[in-house]
Every structure is written in structure tokens, then in C-alpha cells.
Amino acid sequence: MEMRNQKSAGRYTRQSKRTIKLFLFLVGVLLVMFFVSMGAGHLTLSLIDIFKTLIGSGTDSHALLLFQFRIPRLLVAVLVGIGMGVAGAVFQGITQNELADPGIIGIHSGSGLFVVMFLYLTSLYEGSQPWCTQLSLPFVAFIGGITAALMIYILAWKSGVTPVRLILVGIGLNAGFSALLLLVQLKMSDSDFNRALVWLSGSIWNASWQSVWSLLPWILIFLPLTLYKARILAVMQLGEEMALGLGTRVEKEKFLLLIIGVAMAAASVAVAGGIAFLGLVAPHLSRRLVGGKFLRLIPITAVVGAILMVVSDTLARTLLAPAEIPVGLIVSVLGAPYFIYLLMTIKD
Amino acid sequence: MKKLGMTGLTLALLLTACGEENTVDETEETAEEPVQEEIETGPVTLKDGMGREVEIPEDPENIIASYLEDYLVALDVTPAAQWSISDGAGVQNYLQEELGDVPTIPYDLPYESVLEFSPDLLILRDQPEEDMVSQYAQIAPTYVLESQPTDWRGTLTEIGEVLGEETKAEEVIDAYDQEATEARDLVSENAEGESAAAVWMVDTSLFVVHPERSSGAVLYGDAGFEVPEVVSDLSGDADWAAVSLEELAQMDVDRLFFISDNGEEALTEDRLWQNIPAVENDQVHVFASDSAWLYYGPTANEQVLGHIEDSIAND
The missing domain is CATH 3.40.50.1980 (Nitrogenase molybdenum iron protein domain)
Known part of the structure; x- marks a missing residue:
């Protein structure tokens, strides 16, 4: 699939060879999961059906099922997994805080609030176009995410920002945004309310090619940027004083990285709604696999995030088929215990 | 403050941009339709409640009109699937004499469940999400009702038009009015x-x-x-x-x-x-x-x- 690791293979140490192997292995796993997921669902497709359809000799209804419903949805899962996973890694890098997940600290609800307000306002317009709304959503979410991030930073600032303070302020702000969200939702009509509710709990059952196209550019632009900035993150890991000593303009770089992180998280939120814990679990699992060096961590996180999303969405589609569980709930059920475990073991 | 102004401006721009594209896009939308035209022969084209041109197949046999089964029953049309909640446990009981044998479909109409019945016509109401409608339209021609849910006569007439059962719809209304007069007496x-x-x-x-x-x-x-x-x-x-x-x-x-x-x-x-x-x-x-x-x-x-x-x- 993607060969993003080429960049990270700059220096050929034994470790980076190992990382490349691991990366390829994980991409393989992702591909296998992708195919399994293509076949799974309310209507089951065999591998033969899938291949036949892919080379264009399947039945019309299989083609419709795969090309219009399952594949776009899977691609959205992959992109959201990459976006939220990497955003989590970036946030954890900037804040030097292993618990900084954009979902937990309120970036998602900030984006969500703006998106829901935007949807509400456009629903008042008679003739708003769905494709246009769809394409604007990531931008709106981005503005909401940045607003939330700045508020967290300003509120958490007390001659510097300590990790725990940041998390606490973030959780508080998250609650505030959620309350505002509910307020906006209550102004909506019943059907819009339900729509917003399902979307907010994290759902991609509605994903179409439109969602893919609205998310893809954001990932294509900001993922390479993250990799490019990975060195800066690595330097910041040494502590801010050391980073300053090494000639890094810490505050400016922090701000740039913040924008990158928010962009990836917000674009994902715009398409999939608030999926919490993904930005926490994906980087953590990856850190277990390859250690904390960001040049190695980012690509691995991207694939791990994608795998987690594809697996969760497959479960979301099949557990109660034909009914759906919002994929965000599945991710939370898997992620929340991990978060608690981390909270219990982390040293302040 | 300046930044706030900028973001406000951007939001306003996005809002207006989405509002104004309307006229331009109308043509585009109709241009997208041919995908579904291939399926049917001798269709009628109707403008639905969302302003979309919908080609109705000549003799639709597999109709899904979830939560509108009442009207289909009145028109002596048996749908391919009927509205249900809780995985088929809850149905519209008062219609079961007529719909007893009709399989159920979840109320939120998951794409794959709809696909399973390979319908040749979908009739929807209250479908605010246009992107969903365009997904359904890939499965079968999808007509979104214009009449209000509170207006059963209008709804019946409209569904009658869609199904080519205008006379039957009129008869049903006349028969009902007849019975209402008797009840009133x-x-x-x-x-x-x-x-x-x-x-x-x-x-x-x-x-x-x-x-x-x-x-x-x-x-x-x-x-x-x-x-x-x-x-x-x-x-x-x-x-x-x-x-x-x-x-x-x-x-x-x-x-x-x-x-x-x-x-x-x-x-x-x-x-x-x-x-x-x-x-x-x-x-x-x-x-x-x-x-x-x-x-x-x-x-x-x-x-x-x-x-x-x-x-x-x-x-």
C-alpha cells in the first residue's frame, strides 16, 4: 500500500531496518484486515466474490456493495485511523505528556461544537449543497479545534504547562464544550438532533466517496509534514531547555506542530465524529513496538491507528448486523480501560 | 481579536458559499442521474420533495417505503420489506393482517439491508441527509415525498402518483369519506x-x-x-x-x-x-x-x- 517509511530509512541502523520490517508487516496486517472487512457485514461476500468484483466480473449488486458502500467506508476508517493516531502522537510530543489525546482534552468536542453549529446554520438555508457542506466541514472543524487548543493552553498556562494540569483543564473544557453542544442540539429538529447524536458518538456508517475526498487531502498534506517535523519533536523530547540550546525555536515550532495536530484530528472528526482514545491507544501501542523516537513512531502509529479503526469498524458493522454500533463506542470500549491503566501506572 | 475576526469571516464565507451554489448545482445534480436510468425501461420522470428528478420504473414490484406501509396497504400494494424496530421484534401491529408475511427491515434503513431486498423503488420521507439519499439512489430510484406527514390525503395522492395508482388513491379517499359520513351520522x-x-x-x-x-x-x-x-x-x-x-x-x-x-x-x-x-x-x-x-x-x-x-x- 503506502511506502511512507522510505523517509525514515535515512540512516541504516539495525533498529531502523527492524522498524521497516515491522512497518511492512503491519501494512500486511492492514491489507489482510481490509480484505476480511470487505467480505464481512450483513451481506457476506466470499473471497472469490470479492476478487471477481474487483476485476470487474462480479454481479452488479456486489459491485455496488463493494465500490459504493464498503470500500469508501473502509478507506475512511483507514484515513481516520491515520489522522487520529498521528494527531495523538503529535499532541503527546508537543505537550511531553503521554496522556494527551485530542479526544480527551477537548479538541474533538471543540471541533464537534463548530461542526454541529455549522450544520445547524446550513440546515436553516434552504438550498445548501451537500457536497459543499461536506467539503467545508474539515475547515470548520479545524477552526473549532484550534479554538479549543488555544483555550486549553491559555487556561492551563501557569508559568509553563504541566502535563497533569493540561489534562485536567482539557477534561474540564471538554465537559464545557459538550454542554454547549447539547444546547445547540436542543435547538435542532428531532431528525437533526438524532443525526448529530449518532455522528458525535463516532460513526462512519454513512461514509461515501464524498467523505473520502474531503478527508484525503488533509491526510496527504499533513502526514508528510508531521514526518518532516518529526525531528523537531525528537529534539523537544530532550526537554525545552536542551531544545533551545540546540537552536530550536521552541514556541514557534510548538505552534506549527499544534496546527498540524489539530488539522489531522479535526479533519477526522469532521468525517467520523468524536472517536476518543484512538489518539491515545495507537501511539502507545506503537511506542511499545518501536520506542519513543518520533521518526520511527509516526509511520508505525499511522498504520496501527488504521488497523485499530478497520478492526473496530468491522466489529461495529457485524456484531449486531444489520443494525450498527457507532464505531466510536467500540473504540472507547477498547480504549478506556487502557487509559485507566495508563493513569494508574504513569509517574507524575 | 484580529484572529477571532478572521475565523468569524472564514466561517461566514463557508456558510454563504454553501448557500449560494444552489442554482449552479441543480444542473450538475441532474447530470448525475443517468447512473440509475440504465436499469429501467419506459420510466416516468417525477420531481420529488427535494427537487430531484426521479425516474420511476414502469411497474415497480419491489418497493420499500418504510413507515409508509399504511398507504401502500390502502393502495393494495405489498412492499418488499416493512418497517421494524429492535431487529424485527417491533412492527406496526395494526397492519399485520395485510403485512404478516412481509419481511422486516430496520427502521434506519442500513444500506446493506436495503440492498439485500434489491428493491426497484424506494420511497422516503423526512430524509434530511441528501448524501444518504444519493447513496440510496444508487441502489434504486429513490423518491423523497413532498407532502407533509400530517396530511394523509396529500401523502396518499402523492404516493398514488408515484406508483401510477392515481385512480385507486382517489377511490380510497372517496371510500373513506363515505365511511366517515356514516360514522358522523x-x-x-x-x-x-x-x-x-x-x-x-x-x-x-x-x-x-x-x-x-x-x-x-x-x-x-x-x-x-x-x-x-x-x-x-x-x-x-x-x-x-x-x-x-x-x-x-x-x-x-x-x-x-x-x-x-x-x-x-x-x-x-x-x-x-x-x-x-x-x-x-x-x-x-x-x-x-x-x-x-x-x-x-x-x-x-x-x-x-x-x-x-x-x-x-x-x-
Whole structure:
């Protein structure tokens, strides 16, 4: 699939060879999961059906099922997994805080609030176009995410920002945004309310090619940027004083990285709604696999995030088929215990 | 401050941009349609409630019109699948005589469930999400109704047009009006000048029907019962308005059509309840909550008329 690791293979140490192997292995796993997921669902497709359809000799209804419903949805899962996973890694890098997940600290609800307000306002317009709304959503979410991030930073600032303070302020702000969200939702009509509710709990059952196209550019632009900035993150890991000593303009770089992180998280939120814990679990699992060096961590996180999303969405589609569980709930059920475990073991 | 202004400006731009594209895109939307045209022969093109041009196949056989089955039943059309909740456990019971053998489909119409029935026509209502409609349209021609849910005659006429059953729709309405006249005659014979109310009890909460909607339209508009003052005061924008027992007692109502699964048990001990004229004179008619009283449509209304006639005839 993607060969993003080429960049990270700059220096050929034994470790980076190992990382490349691991990366390829994980991409393989992702591909296998992708195919399994293509076949799974309310209507089951065999591998033969899938291949036949892919080379264009399947039945019309299989083609419709795969090309219009399952594949776009899977691609959205992959992109959201990459976006939220990497955003989590970036946030954890900037804040030097292993618990900084954009979902937990309120970036998602900030984006969500703006998106829901935007949807509400456009629903008042008679003739708003769905494709246009769809394409604007990531931008709106981005503005909401940045607003939330700045508020967290300003509120958490007390001659510097300590990790725990940041998390606490973030959780508080998250609650505030959620309350505002509910307020906006209550102004909506019943059907819009339900729509917003399902979307907010994290759902991609509605994903179409439109969602893919609205998310893809954001990932294509900001993922390479993250990799490019990975060195800066690595330097910041040494502590801010050391980073300053090494000639890094810490505050400016922090701000740039913040924008990158928010962009990836917000674009994902715009398409999939608030999926919490993904930005926490994906980087953590990856850190277990390859250690904390960001040049190695980012690509691995991207694939791990994608795998987690594809697996969760497959479960979301099949557990109660034909009914759906919002994929965000599945991710939370898997992620929340991990978060608690981390909270219990982390040293302040 | 400057930044705030900028973001505000951007948001405003995005909002207006999405509003104004309307006229340009109309042509584009029709250009997208051919995908679905290939399937059918000799179709009719209709403009639906969302302003989309929809090609209706000549003789649709596999129709899915979720929660609109009432109208299909009235038009003697059997749908390919029927509305349900809780994985088929909950269906519209009052229609099961006609729909007993029809398989169920979840109320939220998952794409794959729809695909499973390979329908050749989808009729939807209340579908605010245009992107979903365009996904459904790839499965089968998808017509979104224009008429209001509260207007069953308009809905029936519109569905009749879509299915090429205009005459049948007219006949159904005429037959209904005929029956309504009979019921009205019966009411003026046996219950001249009486007031009535349909009250729905959920757990311990009471709701009273809107005088122009659902079974309220039948009770007052068709059968000709008097509308108690409290009912017309309470009616807002909901089909059923919450009402307290005190208000119900004030209503001074001669006849109660009481929709509840546990009868009036929970209330029989209550003084307020006992003092309602309808209760004193034993004019409370109880119906189950899955009967037609809570629904809309010609079939539901006809059944409600029947219930009313039976109740008065029992006197």
C-alpha cells in the first residue's frame, strides 16, 4: 500500500531496518484486515466474490456493495485511523505528556461544537449543497479545534504547562464544550438532533466517496509534514531547555506542530465524529513496538491507528448486523480501560 | 481579536458559499442521474420533495417505503420489506393482517439491508441527509415525498402518483369519506353534541391527541365529536400533547378513547379520574397502544373510524 517509511530509512541502523520490517508487516496486517472487512457485514461476500468484483466480473449488486458502500467506508476508517493516531502522537510530543489525546482534552468536542453549529446554520438555508457542506466541514472543524487548543493552553498556562494540569483543564473544557453542544442540539429538529447524536458518538456508517475526498487531502498534506517535523519533536523530547540550546525555536515550532495536530484530528472528526482514545491507544501501542523516537513512531502509529479503526469498524458493522454500533463506542470500549491503566501506572 | 475576526469571516464565507451554489448545482445534480436510468425501461420522470428528478420504473414490484406501509396497504400494494424496530421484534401491529408475511427491515434503513431486498423503488420521507439519499439512489430510484406527514390525503395522492395508482388513491379517499359520513351520522344519532378526547397513557404520563392530527383528525374532523376546550388549548406542534390528570378532569369530557396497555388500572383509585363525566357514565373505551390510534394514514384512520363506530354502537 503506502511506502511512507522510505523517509525514515535515512540512516541504516539495525533498529531502523527492524522498524521497516515491522512497518511492512503491519501494512500486511492492514491489507489482510481490509480484505476480511470487505467480505464481512450483513451481506457476506466470499473471497472469490470479492476478487471477481474487483476485476470487474462480479454481479452488479456486489459491485455496488463493494465500490459504493464498503470500500469508501473502509478507506475512511483507514484515513481516520491515520489522522487520529498521528494527531495523538503529535499532541503527546508537543505537550511531553503521554496522556494527551485530542479526544480527551477537548479538541474533538471543540471541533464537534463548530461542526454541529455549522450544520445547524446550513440546515436553516434552504438550498445548501451537500457536497459543499461536506467539503467545508474539515475547515470548520479545524477552526473549532484550534479554538479549543488555544483555550486549553491559555487556561492551563501557569508559568509553563504541566502535563497533569493540561489534562485536567482539557477534561474540564471538554465537559464545557459538550454542554454547549447539547444546547445547540436542543435547538435542532428531532431528525437533526438524532443525526448529530449518532455522528458525535463516532460513526462512519454513512461514509461515501464524498467523505473520502474531503478527508484525503488533509491526510496527504499533513502526514508528510508531521514526518518532516518529526525531528523537531525528537529534539523537544530532550526537554525545552536542551531544545533551545540546540537552536530550536521552541514556541514557534510548538505552534506549527499544534496546527498540524489539530488539522489531522479535526479533519477526522469532521468525517467520523468524536472517536476518543484512538489518539491515545495507537501511539502507545506503537511506542511499545518501536520506542519513543518520533521518526520511527509516526509511520508505525499511522498504520496501527488504521488497523485499530478497520478492526473496530468491522466489529461495529457485524456484531449486531444489520443494525450498527457507532464505531466510536467500540473504540472507547477498547480504549478506556487502557487509559485507566495508563493513569494508574504513569509517574507524575 | 484580529484572529477571532478572521475565523468569524472564514466561517461566514463557508456558510454563504454553501448557500449560494444552489442554482449552479441543480444542473450538475441532474447530470448525475443517468447512473440509475440504465436499469429501467419506459420510466416516468417525477420531481420529488427535494427537487430531484426521479425516474420511476414502469411497474415497480419491489418497493420499500418504510413507515409508509399504511398507504401502500390502502393502495393494495405489498412492499418488499416493512418497517421494524429492535431487529424485527417491533412492527406496526395494526397492519399485520395485510403485512404478516412481509419481511422486516430496520427502521434506519442500513444500506446493506436495503440492498439485500434489491428493491426497484424506494420511497422516503423526512430524509434530511441528501448524501444518504444519493447513496440510496444508487441502489434504486429513490423518491423523497413532498407532502407533509400530517396530511394523509396529500401523502396518499402523492404516493398514488408515484406508483401510477392515481385512480385507486382517489377511490380510497372517496371510500373513506363515505365511511366517515356514516360514522358522523352514527355519532349524531347516538352521541349528539358529545365531546370526546383520545388520551394515551405511557407509564403514568398522559397525552392528548392534537385535534387536527393522527386519530384526532378522525375523532373530531371526520366523526364530528366536539373538541373539549382544554384540548384545543393544549395543542401545539406535537401530535400528542402532555396533559395532567387535573387538566383532564377540567376537560369535562363525555367520552374517552383511552389508549393504554394496562387499561385504566393505574387511575381507577384517583378521585380526579373518578369525577370525569366519561368515567362516571362508563364511557371510557380502551384500546391497546399498538392499535391504529397512534398512527397516520388511510388504513389507520379507517380502523379508528371502526373503533369509534363500535364504541358508540355498544351503548
